[in-house]
Amino acid sequence: MSTQRGLLIVLSGPSGVGKGTVRSAIFEDSNCDYVYSVSATTRQRRPGETDGVDYFFISKEGFEDLISQEALLEYAEYVGNYYGTPLASIEESLSQGKDVFLEIEVQGARKVRERMPEGIFIFLAPPSLNELESRLTDRGTDSKEVIARRMNKAKEEIELMSHYDYVVVNDQIHTAVNEINAIIKSEHLRVERVMNSIQADINAYFEKEANQS
């Protein structure tokens, strides 16, 4: 069968839900063969960081060129630095049949959906808002008012869930990882992704038969 195009997997969800932890657990599995999408940034490289692994470290001018060339899937500015997702490397991996994994906050995911609606969008949700509140309270770093504001933000972000394809609840990490892997496996089996190669097999078989008779 011909190689199927890779899938763009977008994992997002409210801050504090554990996106980074779940993504790390997925990539720690030795059977994992997704490609992690490396972001570009204009911030300075920190000790221990490797260019092309942790980030693509580029100049402000270089980044603004990428913006004007529409070469970024999405980008944002935080505290004077740009962060963005380069399209070229994603496109290359997808066309080689590799699945590309993107972990991104809710606003970024929205922009990605506009550019690549065919992606698989997975929303990571907390087990409950009570549980999210307990986690924030137990950290002991935020005042009651700050926690209330975070909870309102979480509510708004969770209500954007309808723009996603799947919801995975991050209660037990290994369960969340298994569920994300099941989603990716099953998406590859969707009839519209498999049909062409099976039809090609049918055509080849009956052409061969016709030539023999």
Add this chain to the structure above:
Amino acid sequence: MSTQRGLLIVLSGPSGVGKGTVRSAIFEDSNCDYVYSVSATTRQRRPGETDGVDYFFISKEGFEDLISQEALLEYAEYVGNYYGTPLASIEESLSQGKDVFLEIEVQGARKVRERMPEGIFIFLAPPSLNELESRLTDRGTDSKEVIARRMNKAKEEIELMSHYDYVVVNDQIHTAVNEINAIIKSEHLRVERVMNSIQADINAYFEKEANQS
């Protein structure tokens, strides 16, 4: 969270592809918690068969009552006996949140899709038509002409695949079983199935907050 309604899983595919073998392997797994949909039939019970397990054994009049009451999801007649899928037990299991598993030939699956379009339809395909031909030839029971007719029938059935949601290739049985389980797991995570219970959690949390302040 509230209990999600169960899913109707329909496994179908051309004859000879190994539907029964794959279904058995799924139900042999001790973790399997799908309900197998037991068919009704008017044929005589054979030694070793149990009513309500292998089939519901009913009279011809009883079966025709079910037909006129539209109490069957689908039915067919083979060599003078009726075979059909009773709706009531399926509906009961689904409303209890249990997934119901149906293994059925291609014509029956088409009728089920008309009655319950919300089901998850999985097409079991042979690894290739060459492979299917080899299997039929190796059995040594059919003439060249019969095999050619079977291959044409398989072609027609495979081309109905576009009416399904997923295609699983039956090359290695354990791979096919894993893929079917992944499909069922991921379908439970689709946003439209999870959204209501998460929205209910949000509402409960903010009502509680409002009452406390």
